Amino acid sequence: MLWMIDNKKILLCVTGGIAVYKAAALTSKLVQAGAEVKVILSESAAKFVSPLTFQALSRHEVFTDTFDEKNAAVIAHIDLADWADLILVAPATANTIAKLAHGMADNMITTTLLAATAPIWIAPAMNVHMYDHPAVKKNISTLSEYGYQFIEPSEGYLACGYVGKGRLEEPDKIVDLAVNFFQKGSGELAGMKVIVTAGPTREKIDPVRFISNSSTGKMGYAIAEQARDAGAQVVLISGPVELKAPPGMEVVRVESAEEMYDAVLSRFEQSDVVIKTAAVADYRAKTVYSHKVKKQPGDSVIELERTKDILFELGQRKTKQILVGFAAETNNLDEYARKKLQTKNADMIVANNVQQEGAGFGTETNIVTFFKRDGKNESLPLMSKQKVASRIIEQIGKMVKDMVK
Numbered sequence: 001m002l003w004m005i006d007n008k009k010i011l012l013c014v015t016g017g018i019a020v021y022k023a024a025a026l027t028s029k030l031v032q033a034g035a036e037v038k039v040i041l042s043e044s045a046a047k048f049v050s051p052l053t054f055q056a057l058s059r060h061e062v063f064t065d066t067f068d069e070k071n072a073a074v075i076a077h078i079d080l081a082d083w084a085d086l087i088l089v090a091p092a093t094a095n096t097i098a099k100l101a102h103g104m105a106d107n108m109i110t111t112t113l114l115a116a117t118a119p120i121w122i123a124p125a126m127n128v129h130m131y132d133h134p135a136v137k138k139n140i141s142t143l144s145e146y147g148y149q150f151i152e153p154s155e156g157y158l159a160c161g162y163v164g165k166g167r168l169e170e171p172d173k174i175v176d177l178a179v180n181f182f183q184k185g186s187g188e189l190a191g192m193k194v195i196v197t198a199g200p201t202r203e204k205i206d207p208v209r210f211i212s213n214s215s216t217g218k219m220g221y222a223i224a225e226q227a228r229d230a231g232a233q234v235v236l237i238s239g240p241v242e243l244k245a246p247p248g249m250e251v252v253r254v255e256s257a258e259e260m261y262d263a264v265l266s267r268f269e270q271s272d273v274v275i276k277t278a279a280v281a282d283y284r285a286k287t288v289y290s291h292k293v294k295k296q297p298g299d300s301v302i303e304l305e306r307t308k309d310i311l312f313e314l315g316q317r318k319t320k321q322i323l324v325g326f327a328a329e330t331n332n333l334d335e336y337a338r339k340k341l342q343t344k345n346a347d348m349i350v351a352n353n354v355q356q357e358g359a360g361f362g363t364e365t366n367i368v369t370f371f372k373r374d375g376k377n378e379s380l381p382l383m384s385k386q387k388v389a390s391r392i393i394e395q396i397g398k399m400v401k402d403m404v405k
């Protein structure tokens, strides 16, 4: 489909790891999707695959050396930085990630990236233990704060012989993300700031124990991805889950209801839509012990206190924002969902009966009913969580349209 990203300018920065061979496929696929691609290879990347391969695939000369100025009329690294609509660093080694996190500019790639104002996406690829190293994690988190987006590596067989997380994301997937990115402008939530909360919260009892629930975050993550694909600028505020951070959005990891409250409230004023998919704990332990509590003979009681109801607080504060809440029920779905719509001052409640087969926590599918402020409800049949997410975004798109009428 040649029209997909026609004429979009993508600067692909390739750093030295075995996954460089996949960057060649990525170059080809981006070109096939219609993009104009220019490539910078680091010195070590050029040891894995020759610049000639990238030159042939991109049909542009390839840059490797900051001082090899091919055109006297321009300074290459500034020119390339200004030229790009999107910059991909794939594969990104731990070394390049570290240099970028510290603002270094010691080769053509790091120098160009420091001068760039276009969005920068980083697709790391390395050994699983390297990826897990606190220094790498810290550098990734620093770069995320600077606004770099990460395309998390996937799990599988690594060239070093290990099986684990560290494989460069597949070129097809990266191309899909680029296509979505460039198609954003026309999406139904184009330019809107959307907060999505997902997953459970954990309320500590002592350093090794907590109160939580069975939410896996699948529904919330699917909604965040659909909102992103509809053109929204998404912040995903996630409780502890096993899911990969979806690319193309800011992901804020929290643990407790209180942390989620702070993360949501601090971003609420600037937001246009908040979708509260998270299964937030309603109670937490009144006393959190700093040491592991030892068992005693006989029964024990944990005294609980209420957490803040985030959605309720947002309902009190909302000005222009569209608020969507969730209701996971086991009985009297209609009655409870309508009550939540009112008490929380939400614009829509997405309710499901978690005891129904195919609905609720952990499943790939869901069966939901939308409860809206006009008193109408709409029940959807069993469908994948992605489809449900897409229908939710469609509903929100309609609400946005109605607001601007």
Ligand code: CTP
Pocket: 257, 276, 277, 278, 279, 280, 281, 282, 307, 308, 309, 310, 311, 312, 324, 325, 326, 327, 328, 340
């Ligand atoms: N919610 C929240 N903050 C809380 C608890 C819930 O924002 N402390 C949000 C959830 O994200 C969800 C909705 O409120 O969107 C769920 O409504 P709620 O009435 O709290 O449901 P339950 O937690 O299931 O509580 P109840 O026992 O009243 O059914």
